[in-house]
Amino acid sequence: MSADSPILRVNDLKKYYERSGGVLDSVLGGPSDVRAVDGVDLTVRDGETVAVVGESGCGKSTLARTVLNLETVTGGTIEFRGDDITGLSGSDMRPYRREMQMVFQDPLASLNPRKTVRDILTTPMAVHDIGDSQADRVERAKDLLERVGLKDSHIDRYPHQFSGGQQQRVGIARALAVEPELIVADEPVSALDVSVQAQLLGLLDELKTELGLSLLFISHDLSVVQQVADRVAVMYLGEIVEVAPTRELFANPQHPYTQALLSAVPRIDPDNREDRVLLEGTVPSPANPPAGCRFHTRCPQVIPGDGWQGSQEAFRDAFRFRSRVEAGELDAEAARTRLESEGQDASDDAVADYLVESSLDHEVDALPADAANAVTEAARALVDDDEERAVDVVQDAFPSPCAGDPPEASVIDTDHTAACHRLTDDYPDTPE
Numbered sequence: 001m002s003a004d005s006p007i008l009r010v011n012d013l014k015k016y017y018e019r020s021g022g023v024l025d026s027v028l029g030g031p032s033d034v035r036a037v038d039g040v041d042l043t044v045r046d047g048e049t050v051a052v053v054g055e056s057g058c059g060k061s062t063l064a065r066t067v068l069n070l071e072t073v074t075g076g077t078i079e080f081r082g083d084d085i086t087g088l089s090g091s092d093m094r095p096y097r098r099e100m101q102m103v104f105q106d107p108l109a110s111l112n113p114r115k116t117v118r119d120i121l122t123t124p125m126a127v128h129d130i131g132d133s134q135a136d137r138v139e140r141a142k143d144l145l146e147r148v149g150l151k152d153s154h155i156d157r158y159p160h161q162f163s164g165g166q167q168q169r170v171g172i173a174r175a176l177a178v179e180p181e182l183i184v185a186d187e188p189v190s191a192l193d194v195s196v197q198a199q200l201l202g203l204l205d206e207l208k209t210e211l212g213l214s215l216l217f218i219s220h221d222l223s224v225v226q227q228v229a230d231r232v233a234v235m236y237l238g239e240i241v242e243v244a245p246t247r248e249l250f251a252n253p254q255h256p257y258t259q260a261l262l263s264a265v266p267r268i269d270p271d272n273r274e275d276r277v278l279l280e281g282t283v284p285s286p287a288n289p290p291a292g293c294r295f296h297t298r299c300p301q302v303i304p305g306d307g308w309q310g311s312q313e314a315f316r317d318a319f320r321f322r323s324r325v326e327a328g329e330l331d332a333e334a335a336r337t338r339l340e341s342e343g344q345d346a347s348d349d350a351v352a353d354y355l356v357e358s359s360l361d362h363e364v365d366a367l368p369a370d371a372a373n374a375v376t377e378a379a380r381a382l383v384d385d386d387e388e389r390a391v392d393v394v395q396d397a398f399p400s401p402c403a404g405d406p407p408e409a410s411v412i413d414t415d416h417t418a419a420c421h422r423l424t425d426d427y428p429d430t431p432e
């Protein structure tokens with residue numbers, strides 16, 4: 001191991017889950033893998049807390065587990081202090097298991113209900129030859145309990161005899177029992193009340209400083225991340241889209257996804273609510289991620305193709321329509337049933353109009369004339385049950401470079417990179 005190397009470095013890390021082929025898969029030409037983590041580069045330096053944030057389903061937990069070799073790696077490498085530990089298991093992984101410990105989201109589920117805290121803390125010590133005797137290990141366990149804010153007299157309690165916050169303290173003590181260098185904490189406070197969260201975040205920070213620990217901290221909650229992290233990596237659909245020192249990320253977010261996540265945090269900049277960016281819809285399936293920039297289907301700043309005559313807002317509206325057609329979300333028959341049940345005109349023209357009106361934020365007339373025609377034509381194709389033509393029409397009418405090549409990471413500042421086409425020279429800011 002080299003002391004100069006970062007404690008953890010992952011390079012182009014991939015974790016794909018195989019999907020078993022169902023009926024739908026055979027129709028669609030075979031199952032595609034779930035690309036939960038898809039080419040992640042990430043470094044944790046000595047004594048640093050790096051947070052990974054993103055919405056549910058972005059692959060954060062999979063990244064945490066894969067880094068610890070708790071999942072089989074599909075591709076890429078994991079280095080601990082410069083040693084390649086990719087794919088190690090059993091006795092080869094054992095020395096590293098001691099150095100890299102995990103704290104889980106649900107403390108109760110992660111603690112054996114039939115064991116006392118004494119067993120929970122001393123067993124891993126015995127496994128890793130820590131302590132000269134069982135008596136020594138028990139003394140260490142008592143010290144640990146005090147260190148995490150519990151009492152040494154708690155040593156003979158069972159997990160269910162503690163509150164949620166206390167259980168998580170036991171979970172942290174267990175991780176510390178083997179004197180690790182790195183803790184990977186997966187949503188360690190999200191199951192707890194806000195006041196308890198604050199206490200535990202304070203504890204983690206104290207322990208980090210006292211023990212010189214490094215932390216990889218997984219969270220969906222940016223207000224939590226702001227309190228604990230030195231650097232933040234923003235994850236979307238299996239990829240890291242932006243990395244920056246925490247203060248820099250909050251002050252100067254560059255990726256539209258980061259901007260949207262930040263604007264949804266109630267505590268940040270409450271006087272500036274008009275800047276709020278709505279993050280629409282949910283994360284697309286990692287079995288079939290969008291081409292190009294994976295965020296483009298939800299991105300408020302999706303770049304118009306050459307020749308677009310309208311505003312950015314109008315393009316966003318038209319592009320959202322395109323994405324919904326591509327995703328098969330516009331159901332002409334359901335629209336017809338609805339119109340019929342409401343006693344309204346349910347002719348083909350009326351159904352097409354309904355599909356258009358219910359999918360656009362603004363009146364269709366607010367689009368440039370060609371675009372309005374394309375939207376109407378695609379809706380008519382859907383009414384005619386010709387989805388393929390509808391997709392062709394919207395793709396021809398509303399091209400975007402964001403749906404082409406994936407964006408490369410641009411360097412914004414020291415330690416700050418973001419991967420968005422808008423940040424490259426090829427696509428300077430489009431005027432509103």
Ligand SMILES: Nc1ncnc2c1ncn2[C@@H]1O[C@H](COP(=O)(O)OP(=O)(O)OP(=O)(O)O)[C@@H](O)[C@H]1O
Binds near residue numbers: 220286
């Ligand atoms: N064992 C598995 N088999 C198949 N797919 C999986 C498996 N584990 C996770 N996935 C899929 O991988 C993707 C990423 O999941 P993951 O739990 O890592 O995301 P996350 O960002 O941690 O979300 P959450 O906060 O909800 O746990 C999801 O689409 C999930 O359904």
